[in-house]
Amino acid sequence: MKDRIVLDASALPMHGMGAASPTWWATCAFMLIEGSGFALALAVYLYLMSLAPSWPMEAPPPDLWAGTWLTLMLIASVVPNVLVSRWAHRRDLRKVQVGLVVMTMLGIIPLVLRAFEFTKLHIRWDDNAYGSIVWMLLGLHTTHILTDVVDTVVLACLMFSRHADNTRRYGDVQDNCMYWNFVVVAWLPLYGCIYGLARL
Amino acid sequence: MFSASLLVFLTGCSGNQSALNTHGHSADALRDLIILITVVCTVVWLMVVGFLLWALARRREVPRRDSDTERKMALSIRLAIAATILTVAGLTIASFYTTRDLNSSNGASLTVRVKAQQWWWQFAYQASDQEPPFLTANELHIPVNKDVRLELEALDVIHSLWIPSLAGKLDMIPGRKNIITIRATRPGIYRGQCAEFCGLQHSHMAFVVVVEEGAAYQRWVAAQAAPAVEPAMAEASAGKAVFMSKPCAACHTIRGTSATGTSGPDLTHVASRRTIGAGLLETTRGSLAAWIADPQTLKPGNNMPLVPLTSDELRQISAYMEELK
Amino acid sequence: MTRDQGARVPLDVDISDAELERQLKETWSSKPGLWGAISTVDHKVVAGRYIATAFVFLILGGLLAMAMRLQLSQPEARFINPDRYNQIFTMHGSTMMFLFAVPVMEAMAAYLVPLMVGTRNIAFPRLNAFSYWIFLFGGILLWVAFALDTAPDVGWFAYVPLAGPQYAPGKRADLWAQMITFTEVAALAVAVEIAVTVFKQRAPGMSLDRIPVLVWAMLVMSFLVIMAMPAIMFSSTTLILDRLVGTHFYNPAEGGDALLWQHLFWFFGHPEVYIIFLPAVGMVSTILPAFVGRPLFGYMLLVMALITTGVLSFGLWVHHMFTVGLPRVGESFFTASSMSIAVPAGIQIFCWLATLWAGKPVYKTPLLFILGFIVTFVMGGMTGVMVASVPFDTQVHDTYFVVAHFHYVLIGGAVFPLIAAVYYWFPKMTGRMMSERLGRWSFWLIFCGFHLTFFPMHILGLWGMPRRIYTYQPELPWTSLNLFVSLSALVLAGGFLVFFVNAIRSRRNGLPAGSNPWGAATLEWATSSPPPPYNFRRIPVVSSLDPLTPGENELPVVAGLRTDRRELLVTSVVEALPQARESSTTDSVWPFWAAVATSVMLVWSIFTPWAVVWGSIPVAITLIGWFWPKGSPEDES
C-alpha cells in the first residue's frame, strides 16, 4: 500500500508532559490498582468487625500518639511535595534537587514513627483476626511509604547526575509527587479505621 | 414440549440420588422450577438457533446495508432486548417465589444435629420423652411427611449436605451453623452425598436417608436408643474382648461397654446400618472384616488406621460387629 | 528547542520508501542471537511467545483432562489414586484459567492492540517483556511442583480451611497461592500497558467512536484486571500469611472467617470469567464482518454492552456462594443481577445475528468457529441463567451440571472465538495461511466432540453426580454416560490435535498470505504480513470506523517522525489529536533479570517471610538498572 502524507508531526515536542505522557497514565493506573487494594483491605476490616462480638478483639484500642503524629507528618509533607512538583514543572533544577532531599527526609521520618506505631497496637498479628488485619493494613501502607522513599532516593540521585536536566526527569519527579500524594490520601481512611473505629 | 418429555425420560433412569426423581417437599418444588426454567431456556435457545439457520439459509445476492434494512434490524433488536428483559424478570420472580415456598415450614417435629467431618457423617438424635439421646453414622432415619430440622455443623473443613431427591444442598461451614428443614413425601431409601470438595475421600462421603412410616420409625428409634446387645456367640464375645483391648475402643463408642472413643463413628448398632465407610460398602460380615483388615486400601486416606490383627482376631471382631444390630 | 533539533536529526520525510524502511529497520530491530532474544521488547515477538506458551499450557491442561476422563470412565477405577486426582483437577483448573485462558487473551491483546490502533509498539515494552518472563516462571513453578508430586490439591479456588494451615500441610497450597501472585503480576502489567496504549497511542483521528470493537473489549478487560486482581492478590497473600506466620484471617476459632475467603476469591473470580470472555466477543465482532461482506451492525450497542458487562460483573460474585447459607434476601439480589447480565450478552448475540442476516456469509474456517460459538455459547449462557436462580442452584451447585455450564462458556464462549482468531490472524502473524481443509476437519471434530463430551454432563449433574470426585460407585446410574463422555473427549482431543498440526505445518508450508487476505477493514491489515519490527512505515491517519476500504490503494499517514530513535505518536484520549512524538524504549536485558530476581523472592517467600526483606534488594537493583537512563536518543526530550 502506498503512503499519502496528510499530517506533519515534525513540529510536535519529543516528549509530552502531564496527561500527554504515557508514564503519567501508568502512574494513575498503578494508583487505581493499589487504591483497589486498600479499599479491599478496608472492606475486610469492616467485614471482620461486623462478625466479631466485640471490637477490637481482646485488646485495648491502639495508642493514639504515634499514629496521629505520623498522620500530621504525612499531611504536612504534602506542602513541600506540591512545591517540588511545581518546581519540576518549571524545570528549576536546583530547587528540585533540594526538594527531593527534603522529601526523602519527610519519607524517612514517618517510617520511624511507623515502627513505634506497630508497638502501640497492643496486639500481635498472630493473636487473633483483629491483630491480623490491623497489621495487614499498617504493613500494606508501610510498603507504600517504603517504595516511594526508595523511588525518591533513586530519583534524587538521578537529579544530581548528568541525566538530570531533561523534561522526562521532571515528568518523573511530578509523577513521584503525585504518587506521594496518593500514599498520604490513602492513609487517611486507614487511620480512621485503625484508630477511630476501634474506639467506637 | 420436547425438553419436557426428555426430562420425563431422564427422570425414569436416574436412581435414588437425583434432582429429577424427587420425593421431598422442597425437591418437588425445585424440580418444577428446574423444568420451568429449562423449558423457557430451551425455547429461547431454539429461537436463537432457528433464526441463525434462517439468516444463513436465506438466498441473497449481495450484502445489504441500505437504510431500510438497518432500520428494520434496529427495530427487531429492540424487540428482542425487550423480550429478554421480560423473560429474565419472569425467571427471577419465579425463583423468588420458589424460594419463599421452600422456607414455609410449619414448625419441625424433630431436630437432628448433623456433624460432618473428613469423611463421614454423624447424626445426633436428641432425647425424647421415651428415649435417651443417641448417635448414629452415615444413616439418617426420618418419619414420612414430617418436617425435620437438620442443624448442620462441620468439624474440620467445609462439607455440604445434599440429598437431591429430598431437598437442595446446604453447606456446612466451620464456625457457622446452618439449618435446613426437609420433608419427605414418600417412604423409601434415598442417597445423599457430600457436595463440597473436602479432601482425599470427598468421593466416598455418602449416606443413606431412610424414610419410614411413623410406627416403623418409632421402632427404629427405640432400637437405636438401646445400648449394644451382649454378644451371644463365643466367637463374638472373644471379638468384644479384642475390640476393647485394641486401639479400636479409643476411637469408637459402643454404648454399654467400656469403648467410649469419639473420633470414629458410634458402632453401637453398626450392623443395623445399611452401609459402612460412609456409603462405601454394604454392611455384611465380609465387608466388615475387609474394612477392619485394611481400611486404607478400601478408602485411601481415611482417618481409620490399619490396626494389625491376627486372622483369628479379625474373625472374632467381625463376628462381634455383625452382632451389633 | 525541538524545531532546530528537528533540522539536524533524520526524519521520515523526503526519502524513498525503501530507504525509510532500511533506517527504521536498523532502529527497531532486535539484535540476533540468544542475548537479543532475551532482551527484545518488540510487542509482536513477546506476545507471540506469550501465545505459544499459553497454548502449550492448553495442551498440558488438556492432557490432564484426558487423565481425569480416563479415571472417570469406569466406576471405582484405580488408574489414578485420590491424591493424584486431586492434584490433577486442581492443576487442570488452575492451568486452564491462570496459565492458559487469561494469558492467551492478554497476549492476543498485546499482539493486536498496537497494530489495530496504528502504533509502533505497546506502551511500556520493557514491562511487557518482564510480564512474559514472570508468567513463564510462574507456570514452570507450578508444573515442576506437579512433576515432583507436590502440586496443589485444593481445587482452583482453594477454599479454606481445606487450604489453610491445619488441613493442607506441606507447601502445596503455598505453591498455588504463589503461582497466583506470579500470574497476577504478569496480568496487571499487561493490563496497564493495554490501557495506556489504547488511551494514548491511537493513530491520529481514531477518536473514541472509531476504535475497533476488539480494542474496546481489550480496554474493558484491562480495567477488569486492574480492579479485580487486587482481590486475589490480597487473598493469596493472606492465605500465605495464615500458613506461614500464623495470622488468623480465615480461622474461625480466632475471629477469622472461612467465608471471607470465598467473598474475596469470587470478587475476583467472577470478573475473571469475563476477563476471559470479553476479549473473545471482541474477536467475534471484529472477525465477523470480514466474512459477511458488510460492516458490523450496532457498533454503539456492542460497545455499550461490553462496558455494561464489565461494570455488572462486579456485582455478581455471590452467585458462586448460593449454598453457603447467606440471608435469602441478599441472595435474591444476586439472582437478579446475574440474570440481568443476559441483557448485554443478548444484545451482542442479536447484533451478530443481524449482521449475518443482512450479510452474505463466506464459510471459511473462522466463520465456522464463530457460528459454532453462537450455538454453543448461547447454550452455556442459558445454563448460566439457570444456575443464577438460587433455588435451581441449590440442586446443581458443585455438580457436573456446573462443570457443563462453565465448559460451555469457557470453551464454546472463549476458546471457539480464540481458535477463530488464530485462523484469522495467523496470516498476519506468520505471513502464511492455515489450511482450509484441516481447518474444516478441526472445526467439525472440535464442535461435535465438544457437545458429545459436555452435554451429557448436564444430565449427570441432575442425576446427582458431584464434581471433584475421583471415583463413584457402580450402583450409581452414572457409569454409561461417563464412559460416553470419556470416549467423546477423545474426539475433542483429536480436533485440537488437528488444529495444532495445522498451525505447526502452516507456519512453514502455508500459502503466502499477502498483507490483507480477508479484505478486512482494520489497521493491522495495512501493513505487511508478518509486520516489520516497526509495525508501520508511517503511522496511519484514521477518518472512519473502517480505515481500510477495499480496492483503495493509498493509506493516509503522518510524516515527520525521527528514524534514528524509536519514535511513535502520542495522541489525546478522546479525539486522538497528536500531542507529542514520544520515544519507545530500546531492548534491554534488565526486565529479564528483574523477573528472575522477583521470581527468586516470590518462591523463597513460601519458606520464610524474611525472603521479602532480603529478596527485595536484588529486585530493587534490577529495577534501577532497568530505569536508569543510558543516554540513548530515546532519552532525549
Ligand code: HEA
Ligand atoms: C467465559 C466464562 C463464563 C461466562 C461468559 C459465564 C457466563 C455466565 N455465568 Fe458462569 N461460570 C463460569 C464461567 C463463565 N460464566 C465458571 C468458570 C464458573 C464456575 C467456577 C467454578 O465453580 O469452578 C461459572 C459458574 C457460574 C455460576 C455458579 C454456579 C455454581 O457454582 O453453582 C453462576 C450462577 O449464577 C453462573 C452464571 C452465569 C451467568 C448468568 C452468565 C451470563 O453471562 C450468561 C449470559 C448469556 C446468555 C444468557 C446467552 C445469550 C443471551 C441471549 C440469547 C438473550 C436471551 C436470553 C434470555 C431470555 C435468558 N456461572
Ligand code: HEA
Ligand atoms: C479454559 C478452560 C478449560 C478448558 C479449555 C477445559 C478443557 C477440558 N476440561 Fe476442564 N475445567 C476447567 C477449565 C477448562 N477445562 C476448570 C476451571 C475446571 C474446574 C477445576 C476445579 O474443580 O478446580 C475444570 C474441570 C474439569 C472437569 C471436572 C473435574 C472434577 O470436578 O473432578 C472435567 C471432567 O471431565 C474436565 C474436562 C475437560 C475436558 C475433557 C477438556 C477438553 O476440552 C480438553 C481438550 C484438549 C486437549 C485434550 C488438548 C489436546 C491436545 C493434544 C492431544 C495434542 C497434543 C498436540 C501436540 C503436542 C501438537 N474439566
Ligand code: CUA
Ligand atoms: Cu465432605 Cu466433600
Ligand SMILES: [Cu+2]
Ligand atoms: Cu460467576
